[in-house]
Amino acid sequence: MKKLGHLGVYTSLVFLSVYLPELEIMYLTKFLGWGIDGYSIISLVWELVLVVLFVCWLKKKKMLYIFEKKGSKKSRFFYLIVGLVATYFIRQLVDAYQLQFHHLIDNKYIFQDLLSVLYSNGQPTFLSTVLSFILTVVISPILEETLDRGYFMNTFFPKSKYYLDVILSGLIFGLSHLILSHRDPISLLYYSLIGFFFALVYRSTDNLRLTILCHSFFNFLNHAKPIWIFVYNYIYYHFFR
Structure with missing residues (x-):
């Protein structure tokens, strides 16, 4: 019965962090007559509120131990370097796998009509770019790893002999990323592999902070090239021309 309660909490949090925000925030942004910048602001605030509420709930359930540092400073530094390189x-x-099968991926976004209305109300600016970066590289990794690894793997089949905690965590991570778009087998495998990796990092190190850092670095790599181009062009045009 207790496990069913935990499953209900987990399912609700996935729903609140993935599907509901997109739908409700889009309708709210549309109602206010705002564009993409407004949508980005509300999305960031919602994710922050969700993180705070979830951490408060973990504190009430005496599960904040999942954030504790494990091992010596030297071992943590070693695992950090290995983890980032592996990431x-x-x-x-x-990415090579996704590129190989890109023609089989369903990129249709289920709220595309709503999103088009927001774009017509206001195109994205530098503000929405920065907020999107913060959400993707900082907030989302904290929420997803705390939920999918820290909470899920310590509640269902912890340290399973057959790695059921890793397998289920990875699969659910994959499925949760298919709710709004990319609903195809290629994307399911893509996101599940990523979930398996983060689950293995957490299982191997028992360090949620490291797992969050690896997830953040993984998402940061998606922005690394545009950032490098921006910095390179800024330095070139301001100092060498």
């Missing part, structure tokens, strides 16, 4: 190679691997 980089996993990113290259899954």
